[in-house]
Amino acid sequence: MTDTQNEVFKTPVNKIRLFEHGAPGSQNLKLTRKYYTEDMPDGRVKHIVQNITDPDIVPYIPDGIGNSTDRQRIPAVLIIPGGAFRRLVYNFEGEDVAKWLNSMGIAAFVLECRLPSDEHDNAEDVPLIDAMRAMRVIRGRAQEFGIDEAKIGVMGFSAGGFMAALLSTAYESDVYADYKYKDEYDKLSARPDFAVCSYPVISIDDCIEAGKRYMSEEQVLERISDGKAKILHKYNPDKLVRPDMPPVFICETDDDRTTLSENSVGFYMAARKAGVSAELHIFRTGGHGYGCGDDFAQTGEWKVLFTKWIKSIGIIS
Numbered sequence: 001m002t003d004t005q006n007e008v009f010k011t012p013v014n015k016i017r018l019f020e021h022g023a024p025g026s027q028n029l030k031l032t033r034k035y036y037t038e039d040m041p042d043g044r045v046k047h048i049v050q051n052i053t054d055p056d057i058v059p060y061i062p063d064g065i066g067n068s069t070d071r072q073r074i075p076a077v078l079i080i081p082g083g084a085f086r087r088l089v090y091n092f093e094g095e096d097v098a099k100w101l102n103s104m105g106i107a108a109f110v111l112e113c114r115l116p117s118d119e120h121d122n123a124e125d126v127p128l129i130d131a132m133r134a135m136r137v138i139r140g141r142a143q144e145f146g147i148d149e150a151k152i153g154v155m156g157f158s159a160g161g162f163m164a165a166l167l168s169t170a171y172e173s174d175v176y177a178d179y180k181y182k183d184e185y186d187k188l189s190a191r192p193d194f195a196v197c198s199y200p201v202i203s204i205d206d207c208i209e210a211g212k213r214y215m216s217e218e219q220v221l222e223r224i225s226d227g228k229a230k231i232l233h234k235y236n237p238d239k240l241v242r243p244d245m246p247p248v249f250i251c252e253t254d255d256d257r258t259t260l261s262e263n264s265v266g267f268y269m270a271a272r273k274a275g276v277s278a279e280l281h282i283f284r285t286g287g288h289g290y291g292c293g294d295d296f297a298q299t300g301e302w303k304v305l306f307t308k309w310i311k312s313i314g315i316i317s
Contacts, residue, residue, distance in 0.1 A: 008035050009047045011090060011112070015056040016141075018133045021181040025121035025129070026053040026114060047091035048083070049112055053120075055130040057109040057137065060098035065107065065146040073148035075315050076107040078134050078192070082158025082289070085127075085228040086117035092291035093157035093198075100292055100303065104316070107147055109138055113163070117227030124230040125175045131167045132175070132190035140185040151315050153194035153246070158259055158289065159228070161200025165237035165267055168195040168245050194315060195248045196306065199256055199288055202263040204232035238270040247277040249309050251302040253286035279309055 031051040038046040057078070065074055079101075081093035088094065090110070098108035113130035116123040135152065142149035156164030171191040176182075248271055252264040261282050271278035286299035293299030310316050 009037050010035055011047075011049065011095075011110075012058050015058050015112070016109075016137060018055045018057065018130060018137060019181070023053065023055055023114060023126070023130070024176045024179040025123075025126050029053050029118065029120055031118060044092075046089055047095075048087050049090050050087040050115075051118065052088075052112055052114050053118075055111070055113045055134075057111050057134050058094075058098075059145065060095070060102055060108040060110070061145055062102045062105050062107065065105075073142070073146055073151075074105055074107055075151035075153070075310075076109065076138055076142075076145070076147045077101055077196075078131070078138060078152070078154045079108055079110045080113065080131060080154065080156035080160035080163045081110065082156070082160040083115075085115055085159045085231060087115070088112060088160075089157075089289070089291075092289065093160060096292050097155065097157075104307065106316070107145055109134065115227060116231045122175075123227060124234045127163050127231065128166055128170060128173060128235070129176045131163050132171065132173070133185070135167065135171070135190045135192060136185045136188045139188045151193055153196065153310075153315070154192040155196035155198070156200065157198045157291065159201060161197040161259075162202060162231075162237065164192075164195050164197050165200055165202060165248075166235050166240070168192055168248060169237050169240035169242060170235065192246050194246050194310065194313060197248065197250045197264070197267065198302070199252050199259050199290075200250070200263055200267065201228075201232070201259045202238050202267045203236050204229070205236075238267045241267075241270040241274045241276065243274050243276060245271070245274070245276055247279075247313050249279050249306055251281045251283070251305070253283045253288070253290075253299065255285050256288045258288035277313070279305075281305055 034050040081088040094110040101108045114126040120126045154164045250264045252261045268280040283298040290299040
């Protein structure tokens with residue numbers, strides 16, 4: 001392993017707890033949330049969050065925006081970081097993206113969600129529960145944050161890209177129908193108004209079949225953790241695509257060896273066949289986990305293309 005674990009870091013304190021009476025499926029699970037850093041071979045440092053039982057969202061609101069009828073409401077994005085379904089890469093695929101969106105006048109909320117690798121009840125459902133609840137809470141508190149409740153999207157990276165795709169297709173799921181502490185937020189729609197999936201994992205079949213080009217099937221299966229296998233066996237977003245799902249923007253690299261581009265192509269084709277507005281970009285180089293990307297390389301182009309795309313669908317002018 002090339003990464004080395006270092007000192008603890010902290011996420012911002014202004015978090016919004018998603019479930020005031022304990023998250024469904026985790027009330028009896030005792031885990032201590034971990035925040036730590038990892039050194040990368042290229043000199044960068046990852047900020048990692050792990051062992052989440054009480055999910056929350058961290059708001060990032062552009063300066064000068066707030067609860068005022070005098071200002072024009074702004075769009076918002078729920079950001080879901082990746083981390084192989086066992087942890088979250090908070091900085092590269094969360095906070096950095098949120099600050100970039102803020103620079104465009106877009107509010108952002110980074111989701112610290114539960115993950116299927118932990119021993120939650122119905123562990124394969126908990127990330128979807130948290131994403132649905134997060135979308136409803138953002139929509140319910142839209143006025144407080146100066147947000148246009150009809151312009152709230154989702155953006156995910158890697159495993160978070162899977163969750164963005166899943167939320168966009170399974171937003172009417174009844175995964176926490178029996179939760180006894182439902183409130184007014186839960187009456188609101190969990191449907192995103194647009195979706196962005198960056199180098200997403202989508203299908204366990206694509207993970208195996210595409211991966212066999214570079215390693216044996218046994219090696220591919222070894223890379224799919226128990227938690228990842230659980231959620232990918234239960235949910236397959238490209239088979240859940242529906243005509244009324246939101247417009248979707250997908251980006252990937254051709255040399256990604258972690259979530260191969262077949263995942264992105266499959267999801268794009270499923271959306272296309274369903275008549276859903278979709279846009280797909282596959283860059284020649286850039287690998288996996290590039291987050292905001294390199295402005296001096298191909299991966300930085302996704303931000304330019306995304307900006308043009310959300311203008312084209314009327315989210316910003």
